[in-house]
Amino acid sequence: MKHVPVILLALACAGAVSTLAEATEFRITQKGQQFNPRVLTIKAGDEVVFVNDDTGTHNVFSESAANSFDLKAQRPGASTRVAFPKAGRVDVRCAIHPSMRMTIEVE
Numbered sequence: 226m227k228h229v230p231v232i233l234l235a236l237a238c239a240g241a242v243s244t245l246a247e248a249t250e251f252r253i254t255q256k257g258q259q260f261n262p263r264v265l266t267i268k269a270g271d272e273v274v275f276v277n278d279d280t281g282t283h284n285v286f287s288e289s290a291a292n293s294f295d296l297k298a299q300r301p302g303a304s305t306r307v308a309f310p311k312a313g314r315v316d317v318r319c320a321i322h323p324s325m326r327m328t329i330e331v332e
C-alpha cells in the first residue's frame with residue numbers, strides 16, 4: 226500500500242508558502258501600473274514580497290504608521306520582501322504613480 230505524505234500535499238495545495246517561523250509569505254505584483262491583488266488580509270508577523278513585473282520603475286511605500294516602509298526605486302524584475310509585525314490597516318501606494326493603490330489588512 227502506498228502512503229501519501231499528507232503534509233506535503235497540504236503545502237502543495239496552499240496558496241502561500243509557509244516558513245519555518247510560521248510566518249506566511251504572500252506575493253503582490255505590480256503590472257500595468259496596478260497592484261495585484263488590490264486587497265490582502267494577512268496576520269501580524271507575515272511577510273509580503275513586492276514584485277515589479279512592469280517595464281518601468283516603481284516606488285512602493287506604506288502610508289500607515291502601523292507598518293511603515295519605503296522600498297525606494299524598485300527596478301523592473303526586482304522583488305523586495307517586507308515583514309508586517311503589527312496589526313492594523315496598511316495603505317500601500319507608489320510614489321511615482323498616484324493611481325497605484327492597495328490595502329493590506331494585518332490581523
Ligand SMILES: [Cu+2]
Pocket residue numbers: 258282283284319320321322325
Ligand atoms: Cu509605480
